[in-house]
Amino acid sequence: MSPTFVIELYVFVLAGFVGYQVITRVPPLLHTPLMSATNAISGISLVGSLVAAGAGRGTATTILGVVAVASATINVVGGFLITDRMLRMFHRADPKAPTRPPAP
Numbered sequence: 001m002s003p004t005f006v007i008e009l010y011v012f013v014l015a016g017f018v019g020y021q022v023i024t025r026v027p028p029l030l031h032t033p034l035m036s037a038t039n040a041i042s043g044i045s046l047v048g049s050l051v052a053a054g055a056g057r058g059t060a061t062t063i064l065g066v067v068a069v070a071s072a073t074i075n076v077v078g079g080f081l082i083t084d085r086m087l088r089m090f091h092r093a094d095p096k097a098p099t100r101p102p103a104p
Contacts, residue, residue, distance in 0.1 A: 004057070005058065005060060005061070008052075008061060008064075009064075012064060012068075038079060039076060039079040039080060039083065042072055042075045042076045042079060043076055045068070045072045045075075046069065046072035046073060046076060048068075049065055049068030049069045049071075049072050050065075050069055051065075052064065052065035052068060053065025053066050053068070053069050
């Protein structure tokens with residue numbers, strides 16, 4: 001194994017561990033509002049994984065890059081679907097309906 005491969009594998013495992021720790025420590029109440037911001041971060045990780053997959057440094061790097069591309073793509077698409085669902089919850093069924101019942 002080359003030293004470069006070991007370093008790349010170490011960074012990949014460390015990034016996965018740190019990402020897991022960060023996500024599990026976010027309270028469920030804050031998870032959905034933070035989804036929009038994490039979509040941007042996932043987009044950045046998607047670009048980085050595309051670079052890793054296309055670097056042509058070896059078979060293992062390409063395979064890990066493809067796994068990262070698939071994971072980041074699932075994360076971005078899922079994030080947008082959840083954000084869209086959250087935003088649809090705030091739409092009123094009838095736009096002419098009052099937001100509060102009239103006072104007696």
